[in-house]
Amino acid sequence: MNSPTATLLISCPDRKGLVAKFANFIYSNGGNIIHADQHTDFAAGLFLTRIEWQLEGFNLPREIIGAAFNAIAAPLQSNWQLHFSDTVPRIAIWVSRQDHCLYDLIWRHKAKEFTAEIPLIISNHPDLQEIAAQFGIDYHHIPINKDNKIEQEAKQLELLQKYQIDLVVLAKYMQIVSQDFISKFPKIINIHHSFLPAFVGANPYHQAYERGVKIIGATGHYVTADLDAGPIIEQDVVKVSHRDNVNDLIRKGKDLERTVLARAVRAHLQNRVLVYGNRTVVFE
Amino acid sequence: MNSPTATLLISCPDRKGLVAKFANFIYSNGGNIIHADQHTDFAAGLFLTRIEWQLEGFNLPREIIGAAFNAIAAPLQSNWQLHFSDTVPRIAIWVSRQDHCLYDLIWRHKAKEFTAEIPLIISNHPDLQEIAAQFGIDYHHIPINKDNKIEQEAKQLELLQKYQIDLVVLAKYMQIVSQDFISKFPKIINIHHSFLPAFVGANPYHQAYERGVKIIGATGHYVTADLDAGPIIEQDVVKVSHRDNVNDLIRKGKDLERTVLARAVRAHLQNRVLVYGNRTVVFE
Amino acid sequence: MNSPTATLLISCPDRKGLVAKFANFIYSNGGNIIHADQHTDFAAGLFLTRIEWQLEGFNLPREIIGAAFNAIAAPLQSNWQLHFSDTVPRIAIWVSRQDHCLYDLIWRHKAKEFTAEIPLIISNHPDLQEIAAQFGIDYHHIPINKDNKIEQEAKQLELLQKYQIDLVVLAKYMQIVSQDFISKFPKIINIHHSFLPAFVGANPYHQAYERGVKIIGATGHYVTADLDAGPIIEQDVVKVSHRDNVNDLIRKGKDLERTVLARAVRAHLQNRVLVYGNRTVVFE
Amino acid sequence: MNSPTATLLISCPDRKGLVAKFANFIYSNGGNIIHADQHTDFAAGLFLTRIEWQLEGFNLPREIIGAAFNAIAAPLQSNWQLHFSDTVPRIAIWVSRQDHCLYDLIWRHKAKEFTAEIPLIISNHPDLQEIAAQFGIDYHHIPINKDNKIEQEAKQLELLQKYQIDLVVLAKYMQIVSQDFISKFPKIINIHHSFLPAFVGANPYHQAYERGVKIIGATGHYVTADLDAGPIIEQDVVKVSHRDNVNDLIRKGKDLERTVLARAVRAHLQNRVLVYGNRTVVFE
Structure with missing residues (x-):
């Protein structure tokens, strides 16, 4: 299982024979599928699938897999992405003052819970x-305020380049990224410290406390x-009670933030997330 | 433990000696406390407590416990309620077309999960x-629309009287109760089929589906x-995935609605809920 | 989606091309797959899959689907089952004195959470x-003790025939079914009121209380x-605390028992469970 | 709330007037109770309570609080402990090769989730x-095998002295501590990587995988x-599925181990845990 694999993430209008067509493409070229999962959104009339197979023994050289697959996929109006497991994605972690998500991602990276390189931290x-130094990661301090946002975002983009x-992880960055930035670099995962869509925006734990919720x-x-x-x-969520003041919500929330962000990043890096509309399929 | 008990629910500005004062009131009159719990909301400067003791052996007759306690409580600016465990509260269950919460409450009532009488169902x-008939409960069909709401609510009030x-339980009643009604009969518990404050109002499962949440x-x-x-x-919450369409959310949600409503009603009937501001203390 | 479907549950030694082979069988006969999921247990070298497709438009008549599929499946050393969604399975619910799982299964059946007939209750x-009568289900009282077990099990088997x-559901039956009975009627689902393998055998809630667990x-x-x-x-599990005595564990446990048993029965009836060795794959 | 506090943890046979007696002791000496919780185990006939009050304004000097309280407590056959919030407990963390619980405890300590000193790591x-060095904590490597256990435990005890x-935390120490050692140093918290009493002993994740559980x-x-x-x-627990092999169980389990161990250690350090028989009351 440790030989390199290729993964296709495909979405296309639902119709007969899709599973067969895609599986045949792999099989007829000598590929051994090690994971395949699919989902049909009947309301949207959409078929979504993830197929991963071993490159060892696959007859097509990597460079032409995409073109070969497109010959099948294009007539089906499909959107597809092709990933190779030995192309290691590079992550920039963006932080503010809180360290728990940063530590957690670094620890999981060291523990090989996901495959990636983390060459850059921006704050x-x-x-x-100091944490960046401890683990030998470059740290760029780019202060942001209302007046300098445009030019600082330009610097951030430059660093990403x-x-x-490949992926920006907002690990409690606590700043709004501009629409312009997102259009230029759209692969960004954020951890929001509430059960969205409850408590959008600033200070969700204070909002949650005010509302008197029993779960955060x-x-x-x-x-x-x-x-x-x-x-x-x-x-994910955790129970709270009247015993918990805002600081307790913050403390309990940190454990959630760590695990939820890590799971989201891991799923993305394993090419298990397919976005369509404003929803995701997260293949297991 | 099955001898009748009295329960005090008290809230008052926090100050030294409250636990001692309240406990002494019980003890000096020969009472045996079987449950006591307290909470201090330091932000609000408020002390909240629940004390339950056995009436057997208590020196004060029931009729004067309130007055006697008030002599202590009034100087402390406290709000308090006194309940006797053998005064069985009477519940009206209001329903619309869905039966799961109704069945569940009736079953729990039969299973003695809470002590109450359920003489009335309004829909x-x-x-x-038919379900009402099956279990020998009076059923009043009071159709509500925009035009007749005022007069129909008058009928509902009349029935409650x-x-x-003592308590109205909206077990998926699916109608908004008017402000006027609430001011006349304020003891109403509702089950809302979302993790409030997410998805206020109508069709929360559809809203949840649209938003693509992973938990309902x-x-x-x-x-x-x-x-x-x-x-x-x-x-309470349950995990959902891309596999779940709106009907699946509704199905999974029903299990939540049943247990969450039952727990809320049970806590209320056991006099374990103290409301202050827009929050509750639910004593364990 | 409401037209009848066929479902294949297949397990076989893992090898290249299985997804393609099985999908091609459906596609080449004009079938429209509406659900397909597969899992490879690499440790066991086993491929396991569930494929469901619409019978409408499928070229093979029902009677020969099995034989046709076996021509493909036999050379692969596969075990397979074929189910049709309009063949409604028949359930016998076995109970003792507790009614919560029985009520719950009946309510879910009425609510169409699963497709089945429930013609028989044995206790x-x-x-x-009385509950059986209320819902028009035949009720057979078959008292069991050490001395009459063999003959009473013979009566039970006769009733099943x-x-x-098709399926016996032990909804808190509280009796051990003999090995001989199981060998004659192996499709039995039980709800055990503990988090197995903790607290095997009798009185698991008492055992749990004695051990002082924080979750049941x-x-x-x-x-x-x-x-x-x-x-x-x-x-599934629920948190408990020192506040909960054995009766509280029993009460909280009932909610678990209801939902866990219902989910297990529903998964089985939807042909989503594949057993291999002492494990299950539960396809989502 | 940041002025130093005293905390009494008391257990004694249940009888009338205990809440009053204990509260009066604090109040009559000018103390301001900031947390009080009690529990009665009716089956065991035992009253258990935790009372925390501010030392500021309390009339008794620290040195004599114990003796003064004992005058009340001794006639009640009570067991009690007295703790001062500014007496900072000292922890030794014992580890083997896995770093996740160690990192986590160190991070929580830095984040001030609990008050303690961590001067010593034994492995x-x-x-x-290297991690110990990174955070400036002394690290003692004491290899243990069957032959040297007695002498090595002597060294460990010496280091603790x-x-x-005050407290040893076995943060995935993976060794059995001898009965003799425990009798000499009984304050030890362990994290076991299963839902006890399921999967006692070695390799619980392998045992869980073999048993095919759906929750670890x-x-x-x-x-x-x-x-x-x-x-x-x-x-605490987390759901698993057929998709999870042993390595997945280990990975998912690490998140549980971190949070469960941290919560146990925190509750202990906040003097919220009262042991009686083989059970605990964990005051909220």
Whole structure:
């Protein structure tokens, strides 16, 4: 199972024979499927699938797999992505002052819970510089305020290019990323510290406390131009009671934020997330 | 433990000696406390407590316990309620067309999960008449629409008085109760089929599906004039995935609605819920 | 989606091309797959899949689907089952004195959460006769003790044959079914009121209380000759605390038992459960 | 709330007037109670309580609080402990090769989730030396095998004395501590990587996989002479499916182990855990 694999993520209008067509493409070229999952959204008339197979023994050279598959996929009006397991994605983690999600992602990376490189940390504060140093990751302090946002985002984009970043993870970055930035770099996962769509925006734990909820949550989602309204990848919750003040919610929430963000990032990096409309299919 | 008990629910500004004062009141009159719990909301400067003791061996006759306690409580600016465990509360269950919460409450009542009488079911539809008959409960069909709401609510109030109802349980009643009604009969518990404050109002499962959430919830709360914004007593959630369409959310949600509503009603009937501001303390 | 469907549940040694082979069988005969899921157990070298397709438009008549598929499946050393969605399975519910799982299954059946007929209830006590009558289900009281077990099991088997039962659901039956009975009628689902393998055998809530656990559970599983050791279909848990005495565990446990048993039965009836060794794949 | 507090943990045979007696002791000496919780185990005839009050304004000097309270407590046959919030407990973390619980405890300590000092790490392997160095904690490598256990445990005890350790946390130590050691140093919290009492002993994730469970758990408990049978402080679980192989169980379990161990340690350090028999009351 450790030989390199290729993964296709495909969505297309539902019709007869799709499973057979896609499976035949792999099989007729000598591929051994090690994971296949599909989902039909009958309301949307959409077929969505993930197929992963071993490259060892596959007859097509990598460079032409895409073109070969497109000959089948194009007539089906399908959208598809092709990923190779040995192409290691590069992540930039963006933080503010809180360290728990950063530590957690670094620890999971070291523990090989996901395959990626983490060459870059960007922050609007200098506070976590030391952690970056401890683990040998470059840290760029780019303070952001209303007046300098446009030029600072330009610097951020430049860094993403320089470090050849594939995915930005907002690990409690606590700043709104501009629509313009997102249009230029759309692969961004955020952890929002509430059970979205409850408590959009600032200070969700304070909002939750005010509302007197008995459960709090966290949401890992792709960032879109609408604040906290992007496609949800993962959510989880924890019970709270009248005993818990705002600080307790924050403390309990941190455990949620860590695990929910990590699961969302891991699913994305394993090419298990397919976005359509404002929803996701997360293949198991 | 089966001898009758008295329960005090007290809230007052926090100050030294409250636990001692209240406990002494019971002890000096020969009472045996079988449950005591307290909570201090430091932000609000409020002390909240529940004390339950056996009436057997208590020196004060029931009729004067309130007055005697008030001599202590009034100088402390406290709000308090006194309940006797052998005064059985009377519940009216209001339903629409769905039967799952109704069946569930009736079953739990039969299973003695809570102590109450259920003499009355009110519905804006005739559909569940048969279930009422099956269990020997009076069923009143009071259709409600925009034009007749005022007069029909008058009929509902009349029924509550006639049946000497202490608590109205909206078991998927699916209608908004008017502010005027609530001011006249404020003891109402509702089950809202979402994890409030997400998806207030109509069709929360459709809203949840549209938003693409990965968890759905249900909320048991007291009804106030603000729609779906009253004090929350109980919430619970269940995971969903892309496999679940709206009908699946509805099906999974029913299990939540049953248990969450039952827990909220049970906590209320056991005098374990203290409301302050828009929050609740639910004593364990 | 409401036209009848056929479902294949297949397990076979893993090898290249299985997804393609099975999908081609459906597609080449004009079938429209509406659900397909597969799993490879690499440790066991086993491929397991569930494929469901619409019979409308499928070129093979029902009677020969099995034979036609076997021509493909036999050379692959596969085990397979074929089910038609309009062949409604017949369930016998076995109970003792507790009514919660029985009520729940009947309510879900009425609510069309699963497709089945429930013509028969068997009990070793007369207590739930009335519920059976209420819903028009035949109730057979077959008292069991050490001395009459063999002959009473013979009566039970006779009833299962007479009522053409496909599945026995032990809904808190509280009796051990003999190995001999199981060998003659192996389709039995049981709800065990603990988080197996903790607290096998009698009085699991008392055992749980004695051990001082902070969580209790329930387990829906197929019955095998080893007591409480059959393949697990579904489990769930709920938190408890020092506040909960044995009766509280029993009360909280009932909610678990209802939902866990219902989910296990529903998964089985939807042909989503594949047993291999002492494990299950539960296709989503 | 940040002024120092005293906390009494008391258990005694249940009788009338206990709440009043204990509250009066605090109040008559000018103390302001900031937390009080009690529980009566009616089956055991035992009253258990936790009372925390501010030392500021309390009339008794610290040195004599114990003696003064004992004058009340001794006639009641009570067991009691007295703790001061500014007496910072000292923890030794014992590890083997896995780093996740160690990292987590260190991070929570830095985040001030609990108040303690962590001057000492003991391990039977050298692997985590570097982490200790990173955070400035002394690391002692004490390899253990069958032949040297007695002498190595002597060294461990010596270190605990030298570092004035109050609590040993077995953060995946993976070794059995001898009965003799426990009798000499009984304050030990362990994280067991299963939902006890399921899967006692070695390799619980392998055992869980073999049994085909649908949920895995972790248990934080005090260590006693009976392996994995000590009083449980905290448990939590996570769902698994047929998709999860043993490595997945291990990965998912690590998240549980981290949070369950941390909650158990935190509850202990906040003097919220009262052990009686083989059970705990964990005051909220």
